Amino acid sequence: MAQVATGPELTPRQSSRNLPSLVANNDRPELSEEVVKALETYKKKDSPKVVVRFKGVGNAPIMKQNVYKIIATNRFQAVIQFLRKELGWQKGEPLFLYINSTFSPAPDDTVLNLYKSFSTEGYLIVNYSTTPAWG
Amino acid sequence: MTDFNTTLFRRLTWEGTVPLEIRVDPKELPANSNRGLECYYIQAPRVSYLPLIVPEVRRFLMDVVFDEIAAKGLKDEEWWFESEEGTLLKWHWPIGVIYDNHTISASIRSSPTPSTSTASPMRLILHLAAPPNDKLFLSPTVDACKQAFMNQLKEADFIRWGNTRRMTSLRKADQDGLWEGIREHSFDDFWRVASKLMPTAGLPIRSTSPPPMGSSLSRPTSVDTANTPDRDGAYSIRSVPVRIYLPDGPVLQELAPPLLEDGTPHTLSHFFSNHFALLFPPRPPPPPPSRLNPNPQAPAVPKLAYALIQGVVCPPEAELAWLGSCMAGADGWLNICVGINR
Numbered sequence: 001m002a003q004v005a006t007g008p009e010l011t012p013r014q015s016s017r018n019l020p021s022l023v024a025n026n027d028r029p030e031l032s033e034e035v036v037k038a039l040e041t042y043k044k045k046d047s048p049k050v051v052v053r054f055k056g057v058g059n060a061p062i063m064k065q066n067v068y069k070i071i072a073t074n075r076f077q078a079v080i081q082f083l084r085k086e087l088g089w090q091k092g093e094p095l096f097l098y099i100n101s102t103f104s105p106a107p108d109d110t111v112l113n114l115y116k117s118f119s120t121e122g123y124l125i126v127n128y129s130t131t132p133a134w135g
Numbered sequence: 136m137t138d139f140n141t142t143l144f145r146r147l148t149w150e151g152t153v154p155l156e157i158r159v160d161p162k163e164l165p166a167n168s169n170r171g172l173e174c175y176y177i178q179a180p181r182v183s184y185l186p187l188i189v190p191e192v193r194r195f196l197m198d199v200v201f202d203e204i205a206a207k208g209l210k211d212e213e214w215w216f217e218s219e220e221g222t223l224l225k226w227h228w229p230i231g232v233i234y235d236n237h238t239i240s241a242s243i244r245s246s247p248t249p250s251t252s253t254a255s256p257m258r259l260i261l262h263l264a265a266p267p268n269d270k271l272f273l274s275p276t277v278d279a280c281k282q283a284f285m286n287q288l289k290e291a292d293f294i295r296w297g298n299t300r301r302m303t304s305l306r307k308a309d310q311d312g313l314w315e316g317i318r319e320h321s322f323d324d325f326w327r328v329a330s331k332l333m334p335t336a337g338l339p340i341r342s343t344s345p346p347p348m349g350s351s352l353s354r355p356t357s358v359d360t361a362n363t364p365d366r367d368g369a370y371s372i373r374s375v376p377v378r379i380y381l382p383d384g385p386v387l388q389e390l391a392p393p394l395l396e397d398g399t400p401h402t403l404s405h406f407f408s409n410h411f412a413l414l415f416p417p418r419p420p421p422p423p424p425s426r427l428n429p430n431p432q433a434p435a436v437p438k439l440a441y442a443l444i445q446g447v448v449c450p451p452e453a454e455l456a457w458l459g460s461c462m463a464g465a466d467g468w469l470n471i472c473v474g475i476n477r
Contacts (some may be wrong), residue, residue, distance in 0.1 A: 011476050031243060035439050035475055038413035043173035077272060102299045103289035104282075106227055107272040117294055117374075134303075 032129035047071045050115040050124055054083060057101075057129040061087055067123070076105050083128060098127040098134050136332050138337030144461035148445050149322045151181040154256035157192055157216075159200070162462055163263045165209065167202035167331040176256065179209070180320050181231025181445060185216055185224060186280040187318055192261065215266040219258040220244075225284040226273045229464045233257075235443050235472040236380045238266035240274040243382050243475050254446075281314045284466055288313070291376035291467030292332060294390075301332050317465055327466060333467060334369040336460035370394060375401075375459035380472045391469075402452030403442050403458070403471075414440040415475060443472040 049069040056062050066083060070079060080097055089095055098104055099118050115124045127133065137145075157175045164173060175195050179188055189211060197206060216224040225233070234257050258259055266275065273279045292302040302310075309328045316325025365371060375391040389410045394399050407415035421433040442449045444462050449471075459469045 011273070030477055031475060032439070034437070035414070038439070039382060039475075041372055041413055042387070042411070043383070043385060047147075099290075100293065104286045105290060106283060106287065108225065108386075109388075113386070117388055117390065 047073050048112075050111055050119070051122060052079065052111070053123040053125050055125060055127045057098075057127050057133050058131060060095075060129050063087070070111050072110065072115065074111050075107060076109050076114065077107040079111060079126065080107065083126070087128075094130055096129045096132055098129070100125055101127050102134055104134075112129060136336050141335045141337055141461055142326075144336075145326060145451075146322055148462050149180075149182060149325070149465075151445050152178045153179055153181055153231060153446070154254055155179050155188075155230075155234075155259055155412065156256040157259045157261050159196065159261045159263065161187070165205035165263075167205055173205075174199050179230045181229060183230050183317060183320065184226065184228075184280050184284070185230065185233075186226050186275055186277045188230075189214060189275070209263055213264050213266055215262050215271060215275060217260045217262065219260065223267065223270050224259065226271060226275055226280055229447055229466065229470070231464065232380065232470045232472070235446055235470075239380075239382050239443065239472050239474045242477070273422050277318075284312065284314060284317070287466035287468060288332065291463075294374050294376040295334065295372040295467075297373050305331065313402060313465075323423075329465070330468075333463065334367055334368045334372055334456075334460050335365070336457045337365070369456035369460035370400070372456070372459075375455045375469055376463070376467055377406075377455065377459070377469045377471060380470065382473065382475060391455050391459075393454075393459075400454040400456060402451065403449055403453045404457065405439075406455060410438075411473070414475075438476055441474050441476060443474050444469065448474075 050072045052068050052070050054063055054066045054068070068082075070082070076097075080095070083089075083097065084093075084095055087095070096104065099114060100120070105114055111124065118124060139210045155177050157177065159168075159173045161170075161173070164170065173196075175192055177188060177191065179220045193211060197203075201209070219223060220241070222237070222240075228236075237257050238254075268274065273283055289299045289302045294298045305313075305328065309331075312328045313325060316322075316328070369375075372393055375393060377389060377391045379387045379389070381387070387410075389406070391401060391406055393401055395405065404415065408417035416436040416439070420437050421431040422428075424431055442451075444458060445464075447462070449458065449462075453468070463469045
């Protein structure tokens with residue numbers, strides 16, 4: 001029978017559905033163990049590193065080393081801060097970052113997401129400029 | 136020309152709104168405020184952004200709540216929003232995504248409430264000072280929000296076509312027109328320009344077969360790739376710009392080509408069982424037929440989670456290409472919030 005496979009998972013949910021008031025104070029009432037585990041797995045920051053290649057544009061200073069391994073779950077904001085530090089940029093000094101010479105990603109997007117969508121030949125190419133370069 | 140079906144669903148998406156209840160943090164109310172009225176209700180467009188509703192909220196607070204003299208020291212650029220639970224609300228997320236993401240995250244924290252047909256307002260706390268700018272990522276100005284929006288459009292363009300030529304070849308007036316369309320919540324103004332960027336979901340060019348019969352609202356469920364496909368159509372792009380919002384984070388991106396390798400349309404169920412198998416377990420193949428059971432069915436798998444797009448629970452057989460064309464946000468992204476079945 002089809003239900004057999006799901007039986008063990010359904011039991012706690014079904015029983016608690018009859019007693020909503022008793023489970024209301026639990027941390028995650030009625031969420032099956034399976035779901036809780038799944039959500040934790042996707043939240044987990046097992047951090048592969050991805051290779052980022054920085055390319056200066058226009059008058060931007062050139063970096064001696066321009067290829068870095070960066071933890072993939074970092075937000076792009078961390079890349080911005082990292083680059084500012086490497087260049088010795090003071091607070092308030094303008095610096096514009098782009099992916100593939102086209103757009104500036106949202107600072108809260110992760111390096112992993114950007115790498116998955118935009119990497120070329122194993123690199124995530126980040127262009128940097130002291131003036132707005134691509135819109 | 137954008138086909139009728141695409142336009143219809145784009146309009147439905149565009150007209151979607153969410154109820155918000157905005158309350159000034161009582162600790163931050165300026166002296167002599169009218170405390171009975173510090174709450175403002177708004178039905179905000181899903182495709183809009185928080186900085187765009189600030190002027191309306193401000194007008195209300197200045198007119199009705201704040202004491203004129205005490206309010207003089209307030210600066211708009213120091214205002215920021217939090218959810219009731221203390222989650223920072225980002226300036227650059229579409230309001231519809233903030234709402235759906237919040238509703239789902241809240242639903243897994245508390246016991247389920249009986250479903251009602253009317254959506255309950257999301258409660259926002261408005262702070263008037265000391266914005267945590269490092270966590271908000273963006274200054275709260277309309278201009279910063281516009282920049283972020285344009286970049287999202289470009290990013291989506293790149294994912295769809297592998298370059299941003301469609302976006303960059305727009306005249307400045309047209310680019311600005313996109314944002315004005317959002318600001319004014321004008322479907323016609325926005326889509327006049329946006330239709331140059333976004334693919335239509337209509338049928339690819341068919342040489343022989345007549346248009347499908349039946350309900351005029353029905354949409355194509357499959358694509359005949361044997362015929363010349365529409366080069367600008369939803370099934371011809373490289374990948375659908377998709378973001379997946381899991382309850383309480385994280386936000387994930389995966390490549391989502393419109394067609395699978397065998398040429399069949401890429402469906403939500405295929406996408407999720409491929410990338411999020413723990414929440415969307417794939418259905419195993421049916422057992423071999425036997426004498427007792429000549430037509431065996433595939434065993435059922437638990438339905439742990441569902442996909443919510445623009446507030447709509449989407450069927451697993453929905454095609455990503457169609458969804459990306461008809462139910463994407465104004466920034467071109469198909470934002471899918473994953474909810475948990477209870």
